[in-house]
Amino acid sequence: MTNSSTTLNGALQPRPNRDIIISVRDLVVGFGDKTIMKGLNLDVYRGEVLGFVGGSGQGKSVLTRAILGLVPTRGGAIRIFGQDRDALGPIERRALEQRWGVLFQNGALFSGLTVKQNIQMPMRETRELSQPLMDELAMLKLELVGLGSDAADKFPSELSGGMVKRAALARALALDPELVFLDEPTSGLDPISAAEFDELIGTLQQTLGLTVFMVTHDLDSLYSICDRVAALAEGRVIASGPLETLLASDHPWLRAYFHGVRGGRLSAARVEQKDEEWKPAPTTP
């Protein structure tokens, strides 16, 4: 069952045929006398959707924040687009930051700006464009994420949870980044909106050629759009690879995660209909 390019319980073997966009080596992160990441290794390849799972409090968000440079690291190396992030000077650092987009868990839209202004913010600050073109691009981005033009002039506090996620995604995509970080994109959405959001991420990933690093708890997202899944436990990546590899693993946490009460129901349903396209069960009137 184990794919030749992935190994369980250990470091990833490099795939020479694919471009590595993020590479994390022996990462150590801690706060005070607590060490959260103990020598973590992770690779993200160009053009893939990587789903990142882990128990609550295991440090999924900490890892994302460490990669983004929001949390100081104690050891190890993080290379993004082939550059050692810690060795970059401030100018190269800024250039790097313009090549990624981040969707924070709660959107993190600027509350004092309208949705349109939020999307235009990165364009306005880093590019020289005329206002009409910025307006058009902002509206285009809004349409790409499935928001109507009536949302453009609303303030974040006037949006529903799903709209906030979409608007935040539009802002993350404002500069057409190559790499997008999504922190629990479907949390707090109803199953229909969550499925739509998954589909949206999939479409955008295809259209824009994105690499997506997605922290998620949503088993549906893992099944439907992730090319590869990495699991975090005990301060390191305990397994990574296509979902089937993880499903077959007998690591106790992975078994509990995928074959527990909730995961089990889903994976059973998936395995049965593996070759067909999965459809939600018809509802009885």
Added chain:
Amino acid sequence: MTVAAVQRPPKVMRQASAEGVRLSLSGDWTLVASQHLENEGRRIVDEARRDRMVAIDLSAVSQLDTAGAWLINRARHDLARRDIAVALEHVRPEYLTLLEETHYRAFEAPARPRLNLVFALLSDLGESAVDALREFYRGVSFLGEFMASMIYVATHPQRFRFTSLVAQIELIGFRSVPIIVLINVLVGGIVAQQGIFQLLKFGASSYTVSLIGILVLRELGVLLTSIMIAGRSGSAITAELGSMKMREEIDALLVMGLSPIEVLIAPRVLGLIISLPILTFIADMAALFGGMVVSWWYGGISPVAFASLLKDAIALHTFMVGIIKAPFMALVIGLIASMDGLATKGSAESLGRQVTSSVVKSIFMVIVMDGLFAVFFASIDY
């Protein structure tokens, strides 16, 4: 892949061909090129608008993003509107989806109501008048709610949050003592210095003591303290309640059947009402001390002489006038701060606005109240 600087700027090359014109696009059609990209996008239309047939050749485009695709699509749309036939050639398959997704569409700007200047001015004026009245109404009704909950607390003392009250008194009263003492010593000294300089011209420098005594005890002590507390504690209360409102904590209290006025506001306002008279007393003493030191220094009035002159100049009611005002000032500051805190809307900007408005309004109201008290005490001859 290294940092994508504008190594291959977007370009449009024009070639006349048999049927019409052929535009070869090359370079990175991405947002990185910013201004340059926009200009080249416009050039597609400029170069082709006198022809009947245009072929746009994308074979040399090294990178394309939504902005580039949008500009190409917009140019196609503009040309099509002039009845120019446009054909895209040599489109790489990966660009095809992008070009399809970014097909041209018109974004109608939301209609902005246009008013004429006089009308806008009048409507602004009316709006602010109505707002001011509404504000006053809200203030009065808030005062009523506060009083009602005070009465409820008085009849159900076990419901009252004494721990919270003590914490507020520490925060508002105890922690303000150093700054209150400092500013009042300085102001007392300044009043004394000017008093001595000006009254010396009439040979009446010993009246400085009366000036300091009456001015400080009746007005300055309570006024300076109230203004300081409005800035220091009023703003803190507004910010605290405002952020609780933003995070739905106030709503959480409401759905638990708890009244935010009872839980949050009563301890704060009562804390202010208890702290402010004490702080005023401390302020009075500090200002008198400052005045005494400066009188000794500049006017040669020894502390013993200062004390006996002060005893002749003031009576208990001089002191009481200041102290009586303090709890009312506290009530005004507390109510305005709480009311503005609860009026916070969802954005961070709104919180900032509420805090500013709370401080400005409380300081203004403190001074207005002081004026009203001056009129009142004069009319009852106290």
